[in-house]
């Protein structure tokens with residue numbers, strides 16, 4: 001039986017440091033790598049990232065949107081990325097941000113979390129804005145297959161504020177409520193559970209302002225926003241406070257922009273910065 005995602009991610013972070021590199025094949029990045037913005041360019045770019053960084057970072061995070069924009073052939077490349085990363089022994093978090101009513105969520109869960117699905121990496125990002133309970137099919141299937149989910153909690157974009165800081169009739173903010181429900185699913189897991197949260201490194205004081213208890217979550221905290229979105233080591237340390245040991249810092253364009261030859265150094269520097277910032 002495969003070990004639970006939380007345990008596998010904790011081991012990968014111990015071995016490689018707390019860095020996840022996003023595979024975001026933006027048209028501008030393809031151009032800067034001298035590649036065409038077509039499915040051939042996409043394939044070369046994405047598989048090169050896996051080839052160079054596989055076995056060097058805790059996780060890779062392919063951004064589904066940038067594969068989907070190439071249609072079915074782009075999705076086939078995403079499947080190849082997941083498979084190549086698995087062969088390299090590197091965890092993948094497919095950043096697809098899926099969320100729907102429970103019956104449809106079961107379909108997304110099958111696609112991204114079931115054994116034998118070519119799109120199933122080790123974890124997938126999901127959106128709780130149809131209600132946290134609507135994610136149950138994904139949380140249940142992830143638990144059964146040793147995979148994980150990352151639930152959007154405090155996203156790195158400024159527009160997330162209007163939804164995530166809103167306060168419900170119980171007096172709790174939406175973000176705090178998402179975190180509390182993740183904590184229930186992770187209760188008792190050791191070294192940590194497989195239900196993670198997405199909390200941007202750019203969110204400033206939002207954790208405190210929303211009363212979100214990240215320490216209680218007992219799951220991984222995926223922190224995008226480093227580099228291209230403006231956050232650095234200082235922001236990372238400040239946002240997460242005492243929850244730092246469970247943070248998986250994530251960066252895409254800032255590392256990918258170094259080009260294929262510069263990738264190893266850029267990833268190493270980013271990993272060192274994240275490790276320094278998150279050392280408790």
Ligand SMILES: O=c1ccn([C@@H]2O[C@H](COP(=O)(O)O)[C@@H](O)[C@H]2O)c(=O)[nH]1
Pocket residue numbers: 022024063095154155156157198199200224225226227228229250251252253254
């Ligand atoms: O709150 C969130 C959730 C997800 N993301 C994703 O992470 C990467 C960030 O890319 P950069 O190039 O490092 O800015 C991208 O795929 C986003 O969709 C996020 O940024 N914020």
